[in-house]
Amino acid sequence: MRQVCGIAFFLMAIATFVPTSVLPGSEPVSSADILNHVDDLFRGSSSHATMVMKVITAHYTREMKLVAWSKGKDYSLVRILEPLKEKGTSTLKAGNNIWNYLPKVKRVIKIPSSMMGGSWMGSHFTNDDLVKESRMADDYTHSITFEGTREGTEVIELTLIPKPEAAVVWGKVVATVRKSDWIPIKIDYYGEKLGLERSMTFSDIKTLGGRLAPATMQISPADKPGEYTLVTYDDIEFDIALKDSLFTLRTLQNPEAL
């Protein structure tokens, strides 16, 4: 029930801004360029970020402090710092596989395919979201469907339709970005029958690690009003030197090593 497109959470953690040859305003705008920008906003050679994740559901409210490292698009490691009860719980992603480390029992478990639909750490993200590699521009056909002012801001709206063979569950994705700097404001995900399934909203745009990016991101399921997961960046560093050995099971089991 809580699947969200992969770009979402992990892109935040893996962020980097790759300057493209197309800067907003300098040449005619194509939807592909915008999408690539959005994708690249959260991608790069490596990153290290700290953030706070707050989850509100009908049954509980959680707040976690997390630290995350990423290298390229294949490797990432996330660790819970707070609350104390869960400190040290970590998730390692390598390629298409995910492992969790559980400090209480000191064991590593690999997430089997049957659990991929399960929620990650109780949030509205799923394990599956963490490995989804869909680049918006590759898996979807896209076009600009609106340019103008909405709620006082100049925006460009893009509509993405999944390509016939793409392994994505959505029927349609609508992304709205700021016209001035192509920073995303909102991404809506629709099911195959084109009912809204969930929305991702971005806010709190500030300079982080030398880039202009939204520091806060919220995911809300459409069928559960009042529920959402909110991720707020405290700090990010980009393009730092990270050893490959950071993203191994051995490091996963060894929280102190970092």
Place this chain on the structure above:
Amino acid sequence: MNTMRIAWRNLWRNSRRTGITIVAMSLSTAVLIITYALMLGMMVQMEHSVTDVTVGQVQVHHRNYLKERSLYDTVDGWENILETARRDGIAAAPRAFGFGLLSSGNKSAGVQFWGVDPASEQQIGDMAKNLLKGTYLSGRPSMGVVLGRKLARTLHADVGTELVAVVQASDGSLGNELFHVRGILKSVGENLDRSVAIIDREDFASLFVLPDQYHEIALNSRGQLSPDEVAAKIRSSAGSNEVRTWRQILPGVSDMLNTSSGATMIFLVIFFLAAGLGVLNTLLMATYERIPEFGLLKAIGTSSWRILRDVSAEALVLGILSSILGGIIGTIVSLYFQYFPIDLSAFGEGFNTSGVVISAQWGALLTLRGIIWPIVIMWLVSVLAALYPAAKAARLDPVRALTHV
């Protein structure tokens, strides 16, 4: 009464014929009683094999639980329900359910955890005795787990294997604990074999952060009351929770049992037919032999009505004698099979499906109805069988009757 005394004497005048007839009728009666008892035993046993393993006769759930199996839809006021059950002498087992992962080395599987109270479970059913290996959970929470057979295989787990349990707890955190395998169940049906992991309810509470809450209460009167009676008793204290009999919960199995009962009924009817015809045949022959006799009686002035009455009386006496004899034999043999069931294991081990374990032992069940019905049928048949030829004789011309073959 005079008629009866005459009937009695008539019968014993040809003791051989009467003897054979009585033996035939008693045996048929006895066989019918035994067959009925066996069939009833089979049907009752089938029902018990559903209710007495783990399903129970009646189950109580939160009204939304069965739709989505949400961890949060627990039974309100379960203490009341348990109290009511206890008062009425019905065994009750509270259970908590949650989904999660069990992992051992690089093998893992999605499982359904059952948080149970081992003592109550053993009162309510025989699942604890259905172990392939190891033991059931002890009374104290000790991080032990009992696995379904196929689950154990998938995890390559044996008694003593250490397993990591990872679940999403009720507060959203990642519940995780280490468990050790205490026992592995025998096959009880595809779903359970593949996905069930039984743990102590207190271990469940700490794993899922769900103390003192249950998703299901299973109730079993162990044969004292019918499922509907149990449901009626419990409903009063169930509040907004839903009370269902096992037939409503497992319609597929209920259908299957109905099928078996249906088939059994057919067999029974056929048997009654066969037995009835046997008796009919015997009596017809006996009576036909006597037509010359009736002819003689008519010739000396006995009215047709009188002949009929005498024959009926004889049939009645025969009937009474054979029912007593047949009843005794039938009862003794049925009771024997009730306490020493027929062992069909030469044919097969028994089988399992959907939580139902059907054994290869076949016990009979003797009931008052099971004795009375066969007897009544025998009487009916004997009267009919005796009357027909007698009526025929009564209508015949005495001369013809006398020379009747």
Place this chain on the structure above:
Amino acid sequence: MVIIRLAWRSLWRNRRRTIITVSSIALGITLALFLISMAEGMYKKLIDDAVRMNAGYVTVENKEYARAPSVDLVVPSVSAIESLALNIPAVKSVKVLIVGQAMISTGSGSIGVGLIGVDPALERALSPIARTITQGRYIQEDDERGVMIGSGIAERLELEPGMKLVVTCNDSTGELVNEMLRVTGIFTTGMEEAYGYLIQVPLGVARRIFSIGPDEATQVGMVLSSPDRQNEVIALLKKDLAGGNLAVLPWQEVMPDLAGFMAVDKGSNYVFQGIIIFLLSFTILNTILMSVLERNREFATLLALGTSPVLLRCQVLIETMFIGLLGCGLGLGIGGSISWYFHTYGLDLGSLFGENLTITGFAVDPVIYNYIGVDLFAWLGGLVFLLTMLIGLYPAFKSTRFSIVDVLRSR
């Protein structure tokens, strides 16, 4: 011989008694025949349906597969095994199966399913899934992304034919893979374990998803035209496949639940048949004995006139034989015709048992086709005839054990 004619005539002198006795035997046989053929018919159908829907009467799979099924335990050189099997005359067709676990997701959620890859052309004729399609159509071999889903799954994930779902699973190398498939059709076989849990795809799709080679599969099953030759087929296959890490299994091992049910059911049937035969024997004894005893006077006269007792006893025996032959013949004739009728037109028990008949999770077609076979007739007829003769011995013996004088003098 004279004695034969005498026996025959004496039978018909008391026509009624003879008819009653003969019809008792006939009735008993008819009942027994009908019941047995009905039960046999039901078993055969049950097994046939079950094996067709699963892995055949005889299954070839990896040795380790039964212990812990997984997609990396494959059967190699499937086509070679196929041609090998088809050369055996008792084998009607060969099914190739790929079975695995997966998770499927849509925008509304995700659930764990069992995924089965089949040859649609073959499966269309065999599988209940193809017969119970409620929406859409059955898959075809060239459906690159086609999938059949159970109605339970369709309901939970809000799917209709044409809509897409994403399959996520671990393939044969352990890698996590995703594939998009579109619903071709929705089925509802009547067993919850199927329509709530199973999805079916063409073999090519399964191979692609699980990264299995073009000539590999998890199971190869043989459907037999003559199921009684099962052991023969197993022996032949074992011989040719010796030395590999393949196991050749009978369906009883692959589906022990079903085998168990049938065994217990058969056992109870034997008990019932035993009871019927017992009742029958008793009736026979009863009537023949009575007929003999009633003729005391007649026999006494004959003996007084000098007939040898042995001859008389023989006559009684021959009478019994005639009765047996007539009874058996009649019984087999009537019982056989009834069974033949239901063999051809089927006995519809649907009205008695309700439409959703399932046994150990296999949906049973409530129409039963009685089994007719020479072996059944011969066995039943022979048994009853033999029984009759044995029973007839006692009355024959008793027929001359009396004092001639006493009998002649009394009435």
